[in-house]
Amino acid sequence: MRLYSMPSSGNSYKVRLLLALLGRAIETTDVEYLTEALEGAKASGRLPFGKAPVLELDDGRLLPESNAILCWLGEGTGFVPADPFARAEMLSWMFWEQNQHEGLIAVRAALLTYPHRRAQATPDRLAALLDSGHALLQVMEDRLTGREWLVGDGATLADVCLYAYTHTADERGGFEMARFPAVNAWLARVAALPGYVGLDG
Structure with a gap:
């Protein structure tokens, strides 16, 4: 492949x-x-x-x-729950990531990171993305408070999926990640998974 x-x-x-x-x-x-x-x-x-x-x-x-x-x-790995409801719940977080999370967290980072996008990085747009992005990160904070993973008792595709843009939300997007201790603890758990590689790995 x-x-x-x-x-x-x-x-x-x-x-x-x-x-x-x-x-x-x-x-x-x-x-x-x-x-x-x-x-x-x-x-x-x-x-x-x-x-x-x-x-x-x-x-x-x-x-x-x-x-x-x-x-x-x-498919067929431990990252996909065997239970049908848990599997559907995993997919719901993955759909949410593409439909909601990426359009705010990743877009703000892109406007600040890529030179060809900087003309679109107006103060009003950046401020709106920051406020809306913080609201979405709070959704994750609420979900992860008192639990280790987004779905079930172990890491699933939902965690892999949402980790990608969340773990650079501070340095690339300017989001105030100190406001989200449960999310930060979850980020550390993902980074501790065997075989983990970073964005530049």
């Missing part, structure tokens, strides 16, 4: 993180923003939705979208 991965992207990182936690090594092609590699991958049809990550299977089939890739890789 081959992973088309954008090194700076949390969406790509969550796939690399799960692969590391599973002890699986695959070929990786880096397709960072504004590079010839990204344009080449698009031109070759390797990015069906025009963005990374995409997992190319051994038989040539292409699977886009980070959380779909997580589900495919996680």
